[in-house]
Amino acid sequence: MKKLILASVFTFVGFTAFAQPSETAVEETVIVSATQDGFSEIEMxxxxxxxxxxxxxxxxxxxIDKVYVNDQKQYKIDVSLEGGTTGTLYADENGNWIEM
Known part of the structure; x- marks a missing residue:
């Protein structure tokens, strides 16, 4: 009789463990603007x-591969050359080269 009562208790506990409400996962999409060294990527x-x-x-x-701009209207330009060489150029809004 004890075995029957214990088996009933374990069965009841087992069923209640699976009766827990399930949580629904909600995915949130976050759009992050890429910022490098104070420069934000912009469209060509x-x-x-x-x-x-x-x-x-x-x-x-x-x-020109990518273009970035900062608050002072200085542009960071990622370029690639014919030979596969890549580099970064910096210019102001008037097209004058600047050292960074």
Whole structure:
């Protein structure tokens, strides 16, 4: 009789353990703006014409890969050359090269 009562108790405890309400996982999407050294990435269309002209004049074989801007309207330009060499150029909004 004791075994029957213990088996009933264990069965009841086992069923109540599985009767717990399940939690629904909610995924949240967060959009993060990439910021490097105070520079935020921008679209190529936002690059001033003076800066694009300065790059094409000084580095005719360069291809602009990414463009970043900071609060002082200074532009960080990641470029790649024909030979596979990559580099970073810095210019102000008027297309003048600056040292960083």
């Amino acid at each position: 269309s936002e690059l001033p014409e003076a800066v694009a002209t300065a790059v094409s004049t000084s580095y005719p074989s360069a291809t």
